[in-house]
Amino acid sequence: MRWALSLALLVLVILPNFLGSYLLTVFIFIFFYAYLGQAWNLLGGYGGQISLGHAAFVGVGAYTSTYLSMTYKLSPWIGMFIGGAAAALLGGVIGYLGFRFGLRGFYFILLTVAFAEICRLIVSHLEPLGGALGLFITFTGNPWQFQFSDNRSYYYIALGMMLASVAIVGAVERSRMGAYLVAIREDEDASEALGVNAFATKLAAIVLSAFLTGMGGTFYANYLFSLQPNTAFGIPLSVEIILRPIVGGSGTLVGPILGSFILSPLAEVSRAYFARGGLSGVHLIIYGSLLIAVVLFFPRGAYPYLRGLLRRLPRRGAP
Amino acid sequence: MNVTLLGQAALNGLLFGGVYSLMAVGLSLIFGVMRVINLAHGDMMVWGSYVAFFLALRLGVDPFVSFLLCAAALFSLGVLVQRGLVNRVLEAPHEMQILLMLGVALVLENLALVIFGPDTRRTESAYGLETVWLGPVFVDVARLMTFVLALAFSLALYLFLFRSDLGRLIRAAADNSYGALVIGADVGRIYTVAFGIGAACVGAAGALMSALVPFSPAAGFAQTVVSFNIVIIGGMGSLLGAFLGGILVAVAESLGAVLLVPSLKELVSFVLLVLILLFRPQGLFGRKTA
Numbered sequence: 275m276r277w278a279l280s281l282a283l284l285v286l287v288i289l290p291n292f293l294g295s296y297l298l299t300v301f302i303f304i305f306f307y308a309y310l311g312q313a314w315n316l317l318g319g320y321g322g323q324i325s326l327g328h329a330a331f332v333g334v335g336a337y338t339s340t341y342l343s344m345t346y347k348l349s350p351w352i353g354m355f356i357g358g359a360a361a362a363l364l365g366g367v368i369g370y371l372g373f374r375f376g377l378r379g380f381y382f383i384l385l386t387v388a389f390a391e392i393c394r395l396i397v398s399h400l401e402p403l404g405g406a407l408g409l410f411i412t413f414t415g416n417p418w419q420f421q422f423s424d425n426r427s428y429y430y431i432a433l434g435m436m437l438a439s440v441a442i443v444g445a446v447e448r449s450r451m452g453a454y455l456v457a458i459r460e461d462e463d464a465s466e467a468l469g470v471n472a473f474a475t476k477l478a479a480i481v482l483s484a485f486l487t488g489m490g491g492t493f494y495a496n497y498l499f500s501l502q503p504n505t506a507f508g509i510p511l512s513v514e515i516i517l518r519p520i521v522g523g524s525g526t527l528v529g530p531i532l533g534s535f536i537l538s539p540l541a542e543v544s545r546a547y548f549a550r551g552g553l554s555g556v557h558l559i560i561y562g563s564l565l566i567a568v569v570l571f572f573p574r575g576a577y578p579y580l581r582g583l584l585r586r587l588p589r590r591g592a593p
Numbered sequence: 594m595n596v597t598l599l600g601q602a603a604l605n606g607l608l609f610g611g612v613y614s615l616m617a618v619g620l621s622l623i624f625g626v627m628r629v630i631n632l633a634h635g636d637m638m639v640w641g642s643y644v645a646f647f648l649a650l651r652l653g654v655d656p657f658v659s660f661l662l663c664a665a666a667l668f669s670l671g672v673l674v675q676r677g678l679v680n681r682v683l684e685a686p687h688e689m690q691i692l693l694m695l696g697v698a699l700v701l702e703n704l705a706l707v708i709f710g711p712d713t714r715r716t717e718s719a720y721g722l723e724t725v726w727l728g729p730v731f732v733d734v735a736r737l738m739t740f741v742l743a744l745a746f747s748l749a750l751y752l753f754l755f756r757s758d759l760g761r762l763i764r765a766a767a768d769n770s771y772g773a774l775v776i777g778a779d780v781g782r783i784y785t786v787a788f789g790i791g792a793a794c795v796g797a798a799g800a801l802m803s804a805l806v807p808f809s810p811a812a813g814f815a816q817t818v819v820s821f822n823i824v825i826i827g828g829m830g831s832l833l834g835a836f837l838g839g840i841l842v843a844v845a846e847s848l849g850a851v852l853l854v855p856s857l858k859e860l861v862s863f864v865l866l867v868l869i870l871l872f873r874p875q876g877l878f879g880r881k882t883a
Contacts, residue, residue: 324688375871379687380630384821385870388863391818395860509814513695520692555703555810562699569693570681 286433290426298425304538305432306493311518311530312439313486318516319524320443320452321479322459324379327368327386329511330393331361331484335491336501337397340409343419350420354492361488362481364389369480373473378462387509394507408502411495420496428497435493436531439486444527446482455479459525487515510558514541517561521568523575532577537561598851601730606847607840608736611743612802614839616816617823618747619794621835624824626767626787629679630687632694635816636701637792641667641799642808643709646716656716657738660800664746667796668789675788680781698814705810716803739801746797747836750790754832763787767830795820815859822866828879837878 290298310332318324338360339353348356371377372385398406415423422428446452454475457465466472495501505511522533544557572579616638623631631637641663648659674697682690723734754760766773766783774780802808819842827838842862849861869876 322688324691371867371871375874377870377874380691381825381870381874383691384818384825385867387818388822388866388870392860392863392867395857395863399854399857513699555706558699558703559707562696562701562703565692565696565699566678569685569689569696570678573685573689 283437290429295425298429300539300542302425302428302432302497303542304534305429305436306490306497307514307518307538308531308534309432309435309439310487310490310515311522311534312436312443312527313483313490314515315519315524315526315530316443316446316455316486317476317479317483319519319526319529320447320459321455321476322525323476323480324383324516325386325480325483326383326509326512326516327388327390328483328487328515329507329509330386330390331365331487332491332494332511332515333390333393333397333501333503333506334361334364335488336495336506337403337409337491338488339492340411340495340501341403344409344411349418350492350496351418354420354489357492358485358489361491362485364393365480365484366477368484369477373476373480387512390507390509390512394503397507398503404501406503408500408506409495410501411499413499420492428493431493435490440527440531442482442486447527451475451478456525513561517565519575521564521576523577523579526575526577528577529575532580533575536576537564597729599848602847602851603844604730605733605736606844608733608740609805609847610840610843611740612798612805612839613819613823613843614836615743615746615801616795616798616820617827617835617839618750618832619791619798620820621824621827621830621832622750622794623788623791625830625832626763627679627683627784629683629690629788630694631791632691632817633674633698633701633813634795634820635818636698636705636813637667637670638795638799638802638816639705639808639810639813640670640701641796642714642716642803643705644796645800645803646714649716649718655720656718656800656804657720657742660742660746660797663800664793664797667799668793670796671789671792672785674792675785679788680784683784698817702810702813705813709810711809711811713807713809714803715807716800718804720804735804739805743798743801746794750794751832753790759783759786819859819862822862825876826862826865826869828876831876831878834876834878838876841877 289301293301310328314325314328335354335357338357339350342348342353342356343350368386368389372382377385397403403409413421415421417427446455454465454470457468457470458472458475462472491506494506518533518537519530520533521537522531523529540560541557544560568575616634620631620634623629644663644666645656645659648654648662649656654662678693678697679690682693718735720735720738724731725734754764762773762778763783763786765776766778766780766787770780773783799808823838823842824835826842827834827836842865845861845865846858850858853860
């Protein structure tokens with residue numbers, strides 16, 4: 275297993291030398307959405323606290339680092355951490371309000387949607403942040419300003435972010451906190467009866483998840499070179515974030531990555547293919563149908579299903 | 594800020610509140626009976642609006658008449674969604690139901706986008722521009738009509754639920770589905786009818802609203818979120834709460850548009866929602882349950 279992983283990693287590292295610019299873009303999106311999905315997975319997959327407002331953290335992180343870079347010439351490499359901290363603060367507020375009052379399930383989902391929408395509306399009306407038009411980053415090609423003339427740099431940064439998120443979430447998974455989170459997901463009341471501090475654990479999970487997602491915001495802004503409140507805080511981005519871990523298998527380390535390898539190319543291809551014919555909604559119809567199919571046929575996602583298949587295979591060959 | 598302006602805004606909000614109430618009542622009924630969160634509610638509404646739009650455009654039927662046809666069309670859609678999809682996940686965890694409905698919402702919204710295009714539309718009505726002065730304030734006739742019709746539709750639903758046998762069975766299943774099963778009720782059929790009626794409510798609301806404000810496929814999710822705000826503010830599962838909540842939110846939004854910037858009016862209902870979630874999660878008229 276370790277051997278196969280190392281090989282896969284090696285392939286991913288040398289791959290950009292053989293890819294055209296379009297495929298490079300597809301891979302950048304695969305890694306980036308896997309990263310965001312992994313950050314969501316920590317709270318939603320392991321902890322079972324479904325957030326449909328994670329775009330709020332992307333938006334807060336992106337706007338923070340971009341504003342600091344445009345106004346104070348602060349490098350986004352540093353702004354990234356400040357943006358992450360700002361997102362973590364927002365996550366802390368949402369978590370404190372939601373978990374303290376015991377909002378579960380649907381109520382928590384709605385709280386996250388409400389906060390994302392509140393952020394979107396406020397930012398749309400803040401002139402220093404560009405209002406509804408948003409912010410536009412001028413390209414200088416300065417690596418210190420998170421700008422690269424070679425797309426391969428973005429590729430390696432996105433790959434690095436994805437691997438870092440796997441390492442962080444993996445460490446949480448193996449820690450006491452990971453066990454607590456899973457216990458809360460499976461039965462919150464029972465876990466509390468056994469002495470798990472559900473409030474503190476969930477709060478820690480949403481803060482860490484928001485921090486990672488907020489750092490992703492800096493990449494988002496500097497890769498796209500522009501920020502609009504409706505896209506950076508919008509529900510569609512939140513849907514993109516939750517789909518990958520759920521399709522791949524939420525609550526597993528591999529899930530978000532597998533989900534992103536399935537969905538991101540599909541989204542890219544169908545967007546490019548159907549948008550040419552003016553059918554821009556088709557890829558979302560495919561998403562929707564896929565989501566319905568996953569819920570009806572693979573409610574635990576693709577990875578647990580595949581793992582089940584793989585385990586069964588060798589036994590069949592055994593005498 | 595003068596009083597007449599505020600009075601005018603409050604009146605406009607109140608009259609607009611009828612469609613909000615109708616849409617929230619539909620959502621509340623579906624939740625109350627099946628405990629299923631209909632995330633596709635707003636998108637169903639947009640489909641109701643499109644049915645009204647094309648009936649007016651091609652056949653010249655006024656939306657104040659065609660809303661009944663739209664209700665019937667959406668009833669069928671609701672029955673299909675319930676029979677084909679929702680029925681299969683009634684026992685599944687809550688998150689799975691929500692994700693399923695999110696999938697339905699994505700399909701409905703983007704199907705509308707592919708078929709009808711992204712343009713903003715508005716249904717033509719003969720009463721679109723008429724107004725009646727009432728002392729210092731004026732009454733928009735179209736708004737008044739939607740209010741009266743939405744009220745009548747809600748009243749008819751109330752009579753159905755409280756005076757007819759099928760309505761009583763629906764309420765019985767909402768209170769205790771196992772108990773309803775024990776007394777010999779066909780719970781599967783009750784669920785189908787209830788989902789259909791919930792969808793019919795939002796279809797009628799969509800038709801009526803399409804004469805007042807422009808709509809587009811992208812508007813669906815925002816309407817879903819507003820419906821949820823209303824239902825939670827009024828109290829999950831309480832039909833009266835949903836009705837009064839609709840009027841409350843519409844008046845608050847209308848006042849917010851005057852007191853703040855018009856584009857910030859949505860903020861008012863979100864702030865209301867956050868306050869309710871924090872201090873009275875069971876809603877203004879809801880029963881206190883887990």
